[in-house]
Amino acid sequence: MYKFFQTFILLALLTACANNPFIQTLSPQVSLADFRVTKMGLLEQNYRLRLRLKNPNSFPLPIMGMDYQLYLNDQEFAKGTNKQSLTIPAMGENLLDIEVTSNLMRTIGSKMFKRKFNYRLSGNINIMAGAPPIPFEYQGKIPLSRGNFK
DSSP states (O other): OHHHHHHHHHHHHHHHHHHOTTOOOOOOEEEEEEEEEEEEOSSOEEEEEEEEEEOOSSSOEEEOEEEEEEEETTEEEEEEEEOOOEEEOTTOEEEEEEEEEEOGGGGTTSSOOSSEEEEEEEEEEEOSTTSOOEEEEEEEEEEOOGGGGO
16 A cells, blocks of 8 residues: 555656656666676577666656667667566666567678677656656667676
């Protein structure tokens, strides 16, 4: 019952903030905190990505799901949708683990394989039904090491 009231208050706060022209919901910062291979096959590979979500707003941000695209060295690597719910505290951060599948066979002839990967992570975060999704985009680098292949 407490969780219901907590969610209700958060949604009421977000609705009040959305209706106030002086308060704007800022996009959360979404970055890649970890990248691990979980299964390596000839035609298909599975990975666990850990995303770090930072909330720059002065109020908690309830996440109801997200869609995302991950590009490695300017090549689409994986995309998907995640329906996990979590709340990012005001001015705080939270971690979210997602599983993705990719087919590296289509990129073998490309210049994707280097000693480090430049990545771009983009997508939309859903905060509540009926509210417009909040877009995000982040770019970074992943050094290629044995640690990524445990």
